[in-house]
Amino acid sequence: MQSYRPPSQNGTLSIVTGTGGLGYEVALALSRAGGRVILAGRNAKTGAGAVAAIAAAAPGADVAFEVLDLASLRSVRDFAARLRGSEQAVDRLINNAGVMSPPRLELTSEGHEVQFGVNYLAHFALTAELLPLLRARPGARVVNVTSLAQHYAKFDIENLRSEKGYHPGRAYCGSKLLQAMFARELQKRSDAAGWGLTSLSAHPGFAGTNLFETGGGMSRFVSTRILLPLLGQSASAGSSPILFAATSPEIDGGALYGPTGFMQMRGAPGPGKYAKIVEDQAVRSDVWRRSEDLAGVRYG
Incomplete structure (x- = not known):
């Protein structure tokens, strides 16, 4: 399956969080298209390896690594x-x-x-902290990478942080739903305030990435050894909807993009559907206010 190829990125600067899997593939494609890329991650050794691999695969690539630990809001601010x-x-x-x-x-x-x-709060804070640089480029894009898991989230405004009765899968689904809400609400607020941003959401379908390494046991075995070969796609193919959202001229602000094949798990990129609650403006506004308080940031 051929991955989406972005148009020329000459003269652009992209910030990509995550140095492996989808982040690596996105950075590689943007570099090959002539863009300048900063990869951001917590592990300097891994980051240096990703930069070296991109430089080898795309001679002349203008790619660099910066330390960013998303498990620390201080690191986000720094x-x-x-x-x-x-x-x-x-x-x-x-x-x-x-x-x-x-x-x-x-x-x-x-x-x-x-x-x-x-997955969510650090990216919410990072976008706020970088808003001056984004506003300085008319038409700048913010892409939040969500997941089909958003459709399985059990939303609870009083348990946004999933700290009560922790369950691994429920917490993951909830974080991805919040990223989708963030993307949708950011577009609304940019339009209202005149920030000039295009905010989008994208998901990779069922892609073979290093995220599965944090899971364990039989679940990881079934996902990677049985389901992925049958229904999924590579990390490179999974990066296509993200690249499409980030670079295609054929997008709509606030929209979600993902694979258009079987059950949205694989295939060429195109429009996707948000979980129903994402379209609830009152809920999104409430989540936004709480997120600003938790992250210690204010937009605008």
Whole structure:
């Protein structure tokens, strides 16, 4: 299956969170298209390896690594401060890095359940911190990488952080639903305030990425050895909807993009459907206010 190829990215700067799996594939494709890319992740050794691999695969690539630990809001602030001090504008922010279903409850530096904190809240804070650089580039895009799991989330406004009665799968689904809500609400607020952003959501379908490594036991075995070969696709193919959302001229602000094949698990990228609750503006506004308080940021 041929992956989506982005148009020329000459003269653009993209920030991609996550150095492996989808993040690596997105950064590689953007680099091959001539764009400048900053990969952001917590492990400097892994990041250096990703940069070296991209440089080898795309000679002349302008790609660099910056330390960003999404399990620490201080690290988010420090990363954004460095960029605000060194860059004039950002064309694309791709909020991709994530954690999936750790078997036991894990917490971020601020005491949030790690999937809520890493997958959602840190990206919410990062986007706010980088808003001046995004607003400096007319038409800048913010892409939140969500999942089909959003459709299976049991939304509870009083348990956004999934800290009560922790369940690995429920917490993951909830974090991905929140990312989808964020993408939809960010577009609404950008339109109302004149920020000039295009906010989008994308999901990779059922893609073979390193997220499965955080799961365990029989579930991981069944997913990677049986279901993935039958129904899924590679990380490279899974990156296509993200790249489409980030670069295609044929997108609608606030929309979701994903694979268009069997059950949206594989295939060429195209429009997808949000979970029904994502379209509830009152719920999104409530989540936004609570998220600003939890992240210690204010948009605008």
